[in-house]
């Protein structure tokens with residue numbers, strides 16, 4: 001017998017490409033095109049290196065306190081982790097511990113099935129309708145837990161909070177995770193519902209709307225009881241998930257609400273302009289409430305457009321998967337970047353005719 005029989009084998013999540021060449025238009029991983037809040041640079045420039053000698057605060061009190069204030073919840077209801085991937089992975093481990101399958105849409109963040117496989121959690125995907133919308137009734141049957149990205153990725157479609165609330169209401173005996181990675185670009189947040197439902201965990205990230213994907217900060221808001229269980233699992237795994245620089249940079253970011261509003265507003269305005277341009281060029285797309293657009297051309301296959309863009313140093317995301325194989329997910333860059341991409345697409349489409 002080989003030792004390989006005892007290995008926990010998984011098919012890993014495939015992250016978007018991070019090209020080495022800096023001279024590209026990078027619209028493939030939904031990063032924010034603007035710098036982090038100016039206060040982040042200021043605290044890092046004045047960083048006291050002696051801090052690195054010591055372990056960071058395992059409770060991450062400073063960051064949890066500013067988040068609690070920002071989201072108007074007690075600090076005991078805030079959990080932080082190394083990006084929302086870390087928070088979600090910890091939440092799957094903690095809350096999805098049933099023989100019954102967890103439920104999530106067939107088209108959604110492709111890490112959910114990877115964590116489920118890693119932890120041996122049974123799962124059942126629920127097909128979105130033809131408009132890529134969630135059908136509430138699919139989530140009103142016996143299950144071991146629910147995870148919904150809202151707005152969803154890679155579709156960009158946002159479900160109304162009223163519908164999510166009905167799903168939570170019908171599932172009080174399991175934990176419902178709402179992944180709000182993109183909520184700051186025009187979606188409606190479920191955070192106010194945590195007061196009403198102690199089985200709801202809302203997860204957000206600093207990677208998109210706070211321009212800090214490189215810092216790796218994510219957080220969750222839920223009932224005191226839910227966050228308590230999450231902490232028990234975290235402290236049984238790694239007490240010091242958050243490093244000292246992430247903590248101080250994260251605090252500085254949350255303290256600058258005006259900058260946060262400014263850059264999310266800019267991304268939204270650029271997204272709406274891009275939608276008009278894409279429509280003019282013959283694309284159809286969902287009504288994205290995120291920092292990306294999920295688009296399909298009426299006559300040119302997505303793979304062909306993807307290849308042409310890539311050859312010209314423009315990176316977007318494409319999946320060779322059922323139902324979405326003819327779509328491109330285009331992150332929103334600066335106005336200048338989007339203008340260049342639209343010009344390229346216009347020329348490409350005209351020359352191909």
Ligand code: PMP
Nearest residue numbers: 083084085109149153181205207
């Ligand atoms: N949830 C969704 C829906 C995402 O698209 C992403 C980004 N890949 C994440 C969570 C994780 O983001 P991060 O770990 O950078 O917070």
